[in-house]
Amino acid sequence: PRCARILGIExxxxxxxxxxxxxxxxxxxxVVASQIDLHAQYGGVFPEVASRQHIRTIYAxxxxxxxxxxxxxxxxxxxxxxRGPGLPGSLVVGLNMAKGLALASxxxxxxxxxxxGHIYSAWLVSENQKDHYPPQFPLLALLVxxxxxxxILMTDHLTYQRLGxxxxxxxxxxxxxxxRLLGLTYPGGPAIQEAARNGNEAAFHFPRxxxxxxxxxxxxGLKTAVLRTVQDLQKSGRGLPLxxxxxSFQAAVVDTLVTKTLQAARxxxxxxxxxxxxxxxxxxxxxxxxxQREFRVHFPPPFLCTDNAAMIAAAGYFHFLRGHRDxxxxxxxxxxxx
Ligand code: KG4
Ligand code: ZN
Numbered sequence: 001p002r003c004a005r006i007l008g009i010e011x012x013x014x015x016x017x018x019x020x021x022x023x024x025x026x027x028x029x030x031v032v033a034s035q036i037d038l039h040a041q042y043g044g045v046f047p048e049v050a051s052r053q054h055i056r057t058i059y060a061x062x063x064x065x066x067x068x069x070x071x072x073x074x075x076x077x078x079x080x081x082x083r084g085p086g087l088p089g090s091l092v093v094g095l096n097m098a099k100g101l102a103l104a105s106x107x108x109x110x111x112x113x114x115x116x117g118h119i120y121s122a123w124l125v126s127e128n129q130k131d132h133y134p135p136q137f138p139l140l141a142l143l144v145x146x147x148x149x150x151x152i153l154m155t156d157h158l159t160y161q162r163l164g165x166x167x168x169x170x171x172x173x174x175x176x177x178x179x180r181l182l183g184l185t186y187p188g189g190p191a192i193q194e195a196a197r198n199g200n201e202a203a204f205h206f207p208r209x210x211x212x213x214x215x216x217x218x219x220x221g222l223k224t225a226v227l228r229t230v231q232d233l234q235k236s237g238r239g240l241p242l243x244x245x246x247x248s249f250q251a252a253v254v255d256t257l258v259t260k261t262l263q264a265a266r267x268x269x270x271x272x273x274x275x276x277x278x279x280x281x282x283x284x285x286x287x288x289x290x291x292q293r294e295f296r297v298h299f300p301p302p303f304l305c306t307d308n309a310a311m312i313a314a315a316g317y318f319h320f321l322r323g324h325r326d327x328x329x330x331x332x333x334x335x336x337x338x
Contacts, residue, residue, distance in 0.1 A: 005069075006320060007076045007101070008313025009062065011094030012086025012114045013146070014038075014045045016057040017309035018065035020076070024317030025123050025134070027310040029068035030303075033057045040186045044176070051089030058097045065309070073105045080316020083111030083326075084333030085147070091332035099328050110316045111326045114307075115150070115338045116158075118143055118276040120318070121300035121311035135298045140270045142261045144285075145277030146172035146187070149257075151215045151264050152338060154274075157318050160338045163264055164215025171253055171279045174219040178226050178249050182242060192246045193282055199247030204229060206252040208259070215264055222252055250284050258288045265295050274298045281305035 003022045010017040014035040020028040035053050039045050066072060081098035084091055095111075102109040119141050125132040140163075141152040149166035169177065172189055179188020184195060206225050209218040226249050233240055265273050273295045279285065281302050289297040304310055 004077045004317060004320060005071065005075060006313040006316045007062075007065065007073075007079050008112075008309035008311070008316055009058075009079065009081040009094045009098050010114070010117070010307060010309040010312045011054045011058065011090050012082045012084070013090060013307060014050050015307040016054050016061050017307060018062040019308060019310035019313050020065055020069040020071060021124070021310050021313035021317065024120070024314045025125055027124060028071070029065045030308055030310045031061050031065045031068065032308050033061050036187065043180055043186050045087070047087045047089055050087060051093055054090055054093035058093055062097060062101070073101060073107070076105070076107055078108040078110055078316060078320045080110045080112050080312050080319070082114050082117065082312050083330065084114065084336035086114055086332075086334060088332055088334040091334065095330065095332055099330075103328060108320070108325045109328065109330065110319050110324055111330050112312050112315045112319070113336055113338055114312075115143055115148060116160075116315045117311040118145060119152070119154075119274065120315040121276050121304045121308070122274045122298045123314050124300060124304050124310055126301040126303075129301070135274050136271045138268070138270045139272045139274050140261065140265045140268060141274045141276065142257060143277045144171040144257065144275070144279035146170060146176065148277065149217050149219075150338070151261065153268055153270070158322070162338060163268075164217070166217045166219060167211075168218050168220040169223060171217070171219060171257065172277070174223050174253060175279065177223050181227055181230055182240070182245060189279060189282065192250055193284070195242050195246035196250045196284070197243070199241075199243030199245070201247040201251035203241065203244035204248035206248055208252055208256045215260065217256065217260065219253070219256075222249070222256075250282070254282070254285050254288050257285065258292070262292060262294065270295070272296045272298060276300055276305065278306040
């Protein structure tokens with residue numbers, strides 16, 4: 001039989017995205033219409049603005065994904081769509097688009113958990129990655145995005161055991177909040193990475209919450225420490241050493257994430273570590289994971305770390321193989337643990 005091709009649709013937050021993926025690993029197209037510029041003026045995502053922008057762009061985005069893959073709907077084997085977690089008004093737009101396509105084409109419909117999508121982004125290859133091999137089980141997944149920071153044990157496909165997660169801010173949320181208080185543009189992650197480039201990460205020692213005896217994280221204390229330091233510097237009338245502040249904050253996040261992930265990987269004797277989600281694009285985090293020699297570490301291709309639909313199609317492929325199907329009465333699940 002020919003390769004299975006899944007059309008993925010993602011509208012959980014502020015990216016309207018569609019993609020076609022072959023065999024769960026090769027993107028034939030990957031279209032992402034970002035709303036970042038639209039939300040930057042609010043310093044974060046404005047839910048109603050997001051859902052209405054999805055409505056305007058979704059049809060063009062899906063068409064572009066099929067066109068760029070040189071395929072029509074008849075060539076697709078299933079339609080995978082993000083069902084949650086995310087903003088309800090945004091999720092509904094993608095879900096209804098997927099239902100319309102499923103109804104019109106008679107193709108199966110599969111609802112996907114957004115977090116599962118991020119994990120399966122590590123199965124995707126970019127065209128020049130000839131030496132890519134798929135992640136091996138058992139593996140430990142560190143999922144670090146704007147909304148989530150989770151440690152998940154996977155003994156097989158689609159099998160998740162959550163070990164722990166953040167008790168307050170997600171790692172990406174900490175980047176975004178600290179970016180805002182340093183006066184950087186939204187989103188804070190890429191802006192802090194850029195600002196940190198010429199900074200000294202030892203200039204300030206910010207706290208690393210260890211939370212011994214748990215697999216949880218906490219980033220609110222770190223955020224508050226940066227805030228206090230910034231306020232003290234401002235009171236003293238000196239200018240802000242932006243590069244040093246950014247580098248020291250980034251080092252604290254990276255250290256916290258890497259230390260606990262390695263501890264868990266040893267404890268649960270996994271074969272490999274997988275790091276995914278928007279923050280997995282961070283170069284300092286990648287470097288820290290690649291510098292240790294204990295475990296092989298899988299990252300998604302950098303352009304597939306932040307929200308996209310190729311990852312939804314990749315996860316959809318493994319559900320498709322197992323015969324999972326959803327009905328046209330499927331509802332969104334705005335809070336849906338993995
Ligand atoms: O996965 P994602 O696109 O959306 C969610 O599902 O949340 O992640 C977005 C998050 C934002 O908080 C953004 O600041 C962060 O990922 N991010 C980064 C980088 N690129 C994106 N954080 C650190 N370094 C980066 N290079
Ligand atoms: Zn995401």
